Amino acid sequence: xxxxxxxQPEMSVQEAETVTLSCTYDTSESDYYxxxxxxxPSRQMILVIRxxxxxxxxxxxxxxxxxxxxxxxxxxxxxxxxxxxxxxxxFCAYRSAVHAGGTSYGKLTxxxxxxxxxxx
Amino acid sequence: KAGVxxxxxxxxxxRGQQVTLSCSPISGHRSVSWYQQTPGxxxxxxxEYFSETQRNxxxxxGRFSGRQFSNSRSEMNVSTLELGDSALYLCxxxxxxxxxxxxxxxxxxxxx
Numbered sequence: 001x002x003x004x005x006x007x008q009p010e011m012s013v014q015e016a017e018t019v020t021l022s023c024t025y026d027t028s029e030s031d032y033y034x035x036x037x038x039x040x041p042s043r044q045m046i047l048v049i050r051x052x053x054x055x056x057x058x059x060x061x062x063x064x065x066x067x068x069x070x071x072x073x074x075x076x077x078x079x080x081x082x083x084x085x086x087x088x089x090x091f092c093a094y095r096s097a098v099h100a101g102g103t104s105y106g107k108l109t110x111x112x113x114x115x116x117x118x119x120x
Numbered sequence: 121k122a123g124v125x126x127x128x129x130x131x132x133x134x135r136g137q138q139v140t141l142s143c144s145p146i147s148g149h150r151s152v153s154w155y156q157q158t159p160g161x162x163x164x165x166x167x168e169y170f171s172e173t174q175r176n177x178x179x180x181x182g183r184f185s186g187r188q189f190s191n192s193r194s195e196m197n198v199s200t201l202e203l204g205d206s207a208l209y210l211c212x213x214x215x216x217x218x219x220x221x222x223x224x225x226x227x228x229x230x231x232x
Contacts, residue, residue, distance in 0.1 A: 035220045043208060045223035091163065095220075107153065107176050108212075108221065110163040 002027045002094050006111035013082045014119050020067075021077045021114050023092030031097040034068065034075045035108070040088040048090070051075065053097070079116075087118045122146065124224035126211050132230045138199040141227045145192050145213030152194040153221060154186060157208040166209075169194055201231045 003026045013019035025034070036048040051059045051068050058066050063083075067076045079086055091113045096106040125144040133139050145152050154166040165178040169188035186196040192213070198205055208228050212221035 042225065044225045045210065045212070047220040047222070050220050107165040107168055107178065109165070112162050
């Protein structure tokens with residue numbers, strides 16, 4: 001079974017600065033997907049960024065980027081130019097790349113989450 | 121384009137009762153998954169449906185069940201509620217692709 005570990009229960013950052021959230025995972029699979037989700041107080045989980053394991057290039061989405069180290073099974077999230085609206089709980093998640101009948105499916109396995117506080 | 125809609129948003133039930141939660145996925149999404157979120161256990165996978173078939177099930181007792189209708193809407197049912205079932209229940213839908221799921225805002229269930 002896959003496991004996802006987020007070792008930082010809480011992190012804080014000053015507005016406009018950069019912060020990195022850590023995530024490690026354990027799997028015996030070679031093909032999978034990794035995600036970072038954000039959960040603000042509104043409770044809705046919002047997809048921040050996605051990484052396919054077969055891609056060596058690190059994914060980026062505007063101020064958000066990842067450092068994907070497949071051999072080390074590490075998947076950290078860097079938030080640049082932090083904004084007050086970035087304050088939320090962040091979850092790292094793993095999904096197997098299971099294919100059946102041309103469709104891809106698979107449950108998400110989540111880490112325990114990191115609460116990010118942004119100070120003005 | 122409407123997002124994933126979960127109803128109701130809040131629910132208070134008494135131990136021993138049963139409850140049904142509803143999830144309407146994004147139009148065109150045929151895969152629906154359910155997750156339970158608690159402070160102690162975090163986010164745990166309940167089950168996944170695709171085209172009305174349960175394709176995957178998490179490690180939950182048989183009191184937890186679900187189904188998916190032909191229009192992809194899904195319901196989950198919890199029978200004989202226990203205090204420990206108090207949680208935020210999240211539904212997520214996706215296209216048949218490796219892209220991430222889109223989540224609803226959840227149903228907050230409190231069992232008293």
